[in-house]
Amino acid sequence: MRRLAAISCIVAVAGPAAGCGSDRATRGEGTIKVVATVTPLADIAHNAGGARVIVRALVPRGADPHEWRPGPAERAELRDADVVLWTGGAMDRWAAEEGGEHTLGLLPKVDPLGDDPHWWQDPVRVERASKEIRNELARADVNGAGYYEAATADFLARLRKLHRDTRICMSLLPNRREPLATQHAGFAYLNDRYGTEVVGPRGRGARVGRRLWADALGEPGTPAGSYLGAMAANTDTIVRALTHGGDNCRPEP
Numbered sequence: 001m002r003r004l005a006a007i008s009c010i011v012a013v014a015g016p017a018a019g020c021g022s023d024r025a026t027r028g029e030g031t032i033k034v035v036a037t038v039t040p041l042a043d044i045a046h047n048a049g050g051a052r053v054i055v056r057a058l059v060p061r062g063a064d065p066h067e068w069r070p071g072p073a074e075r076a077e078l079r080d081a082d083v084v085l086w087t088g089g090a091m092d093r094w095a096a097e098e099g100g101e102h103t104l105g106l107l108p109k110v111d112p113l114g115d116d117p118h119w120w121q122d123p124v125r126v127e128r129a130s131k132e133i134r135n136e137l138a139r140a141d142v143n144g145a146g147y148y149e150a151a152t153a154d155f156l157a158r159l160r161k162l163h164r165d166t167r168i169c170m171s172l173l174p175n176r177r178e179p180l181a182t183q184h185a186g187f188a189y190l191n192d193r194y195g196t197e198v199v200g201p202r203g204r205g206a207r208v209g210r211r212l213w214a215d216a217l218g219e220p221g222t223p224a225g226s227y228l229g230a231m232a233a234n235t236d237t238i239v240r241a242l243t244h245g246g247d248n249c250r251p252e253p
Helices: 021-027 039-052 072-080 094-098 123-140 142-170 188-194 227-242
Strands: 002-004 032-036 053-057 083-086 103-105 249-251
Touching (some): 032 039, 032 072, 039 053, 039 142, 039 227, 072 094, 083 094, 083 123, 103 123, 123 142, 123 188, 142 188, 142 227, 142 249, 227 249
Parallel strands (some): 032 053, 032 083, 083 103
16 A cells, blocks of 8 residues: 655643643643534644643534534533534534634635535645634633644644645546545535545446545544544545555555
């Protein structure tokens, strides 16, 4: 398999570790509670916020975020959060109804394609979203502004590398405009960035490919359990499908 070299990174901490107590408070760890709607957005927030944030994704893995709605417990979490992040599209507008002062919908900030909320399928738009998240975290936690700047800078470098590597992988395709059908129609941003034609399950004349990561990430600890890993897996799946198994290319997350 073609693998593109990885760069070092700061590993985001998802939550508090046992036995750290006041030492964690001194370092600012777990200072800000962030509630995000979907898992790709939650992982992007982890990377922008690093160890100062505790991030929770409300929509369960495996649930359809277009259909899922929060119950009383989830609505209470939205009200109690320091920062609420939602896609900015209609599918999770319910988050804006419950969130407080620091509630951020990303879609209007990332050069949207109409009202399509799946902007994370394009790493360049994720760069823009990450900067917006960084700024919102800094507004909610002024003392952590410098930390968020550094953590986000690291993630932006990894996003730029993902974009470069994905372009290299897509250059292997003999015809990147050949339609590829997948289980979800939410790949307009990927098509817009890389010139592909990934379509929904009813795409006429499309080659049937394997499942791609669309609205959610894989289980934690799996290759697709992070945003970068899921996008790398999608790239390799597309290359394998459109070269009829003759080539493969997977960016290193």
